[in-house]
Amino acid sequence: MPAEDRAPREVVSFVRRGERLSPGRQDAWDRLAATYVLDPPRGERDTLPGPDARLDLEQVFGRRSELVVEVGSGLGENLAAAAAEHPERDHLGVEVYRPGLAQTLRRIERAGEPGNVRLLPLDAQRALPALxxxxxxxxxxVYFPDPWPKSRHHKRRLINPPFLDAVLPLLADGATFRLATDWAQYAHHMRSLLDARPELELLYPDGPAPGQQTSDTVPEDLPATGWAPRFEGRVKTSFESKGQRAGRLVWDLAYVRVSRHRTTDA
Ligand SMILES: C[S@@+](CC[C@H](N)C(=O)[O-])C[C@H]1O[C@@H](n2cnc3c(N)ncnc32)[C@H](O)[C@@H]1O
Known part of the structure; x- marks a missing residue:
């Protein structure tokens, strides 16, 4: 087929890495996946939901409660800890990396197998608005999303207009959107996009930057204020530790979803 007739390849924010599981992770998968890993009908790829797939939250969790969604839950440090700490909320981790999901199952087991957590093994950008x-x-x-530091890869960053268009309508009025990154350039990119969205307001407009000294390059026009304190309960993950060992600062961001009346009245 001539190149110009081929459909353009979809830009995704992840790479499918080794999917093989270590024996310990395979064992956890075999015992726990049926309970915790959701398995909606798939579409044209195994990371995409089928056209009629929906999540009935009441059926999934056996109740309707406050829903916390972590996109790119990685190895599950935050998800498992938060679910165990907050039995009154329901927690959904969205992650495409199967070894990460299996490791999360191990953490869920160690946390006493809370019933208020589930994993969705799909591309969050396409799956969440559909489901x-x-x-x-x-x-x-969204904690420590892949930074995609090279300019030609910036379009692969999770925090980009298509992802925001997909997830911001899913936020309830007054919902919080929390992010963290150890890359000053990505923090700048996040602030430029998120500060401009009429659906969002900074939760800490006067919050100071996390510090002065960082081993990466800080864009000159990075805002001096508007940064969030470290979210209480945010567990340090291996990705955060790696950034700190490399001498990078951690930039926390927090927004609140403004009431729909206000955005439509404005
Ligand atoms: C750098 S890791 C950080 C993991 C975790 N949040 C932490 O702090 O340790 C980013 C994760 O996001 C996942 N990811 C990237 N794009 C995604 C998407 N569109 N849907 C679901 N997961 C995604 C990747 O597979 C990867 O595990």
Whole structure:
């Protein structure tokens, strides 16, 4: 087929790395995946939901409660800890990396197998708007998303307009959207996009930057204020530790979803 007739390849924010599981992770998968890993009908790829797939939250969790969604839950440090700490909320981790999901199952087991956590093994950008109704999410977390530092890869960053268009309608009025990154350039990119969204307001407009000394390059026009304190309960992950060992600062961001009346009245 001539190159110009081929459909352009979709830009995704992840790479499929080794999917093989170590014996310990395979064992956890075999015992726990049926309970914790959701398995909606798939579409044209195994990371995409089928056209009629929906998540019935009441059926999934056996109740309707405040829903916390973590996109790119990685090895599950935050998800498992938060679910165990907050039995009153429901927690959904969205992650495409199977070894990460299996490791999360091990953490869920060690946390006493809380019943208020589930994993969705799909591409969050495509799956969440297809599976969840508008306003379903009370808290959205994106911690240490892949930085894609090269300019030619910036379009692969998770925090980009297509992802925001997909997830912001899912936030309930007053919902919080928390992010963290150890890359000053990505923090700048996040602030430029998120500060400009009429659906969002900074939770800490006067919050200071996390410090002065960092081993990476800080863009000159990086805002001096508007930064969040470290979110209480945010567990240090291996990705955060790696950034700190490399001498980079951690930039926390927090927004609140403004009331829909206000955005439509404005
Ligand atoms: C750098 S890791 C950080 C993991 C974790 N949040 C932490 O702090 O340790 C980013 C993760 O996001 C996942 N990811 C990237 N894009 C995704 C997407 N569109 N949907 C679901 N997961 C995604 C990757 O597979 C990867 O595990």
């Amino acid at each position: 969840l109704p508008e306003g379903a999410i009370s808290q959205l977390w």
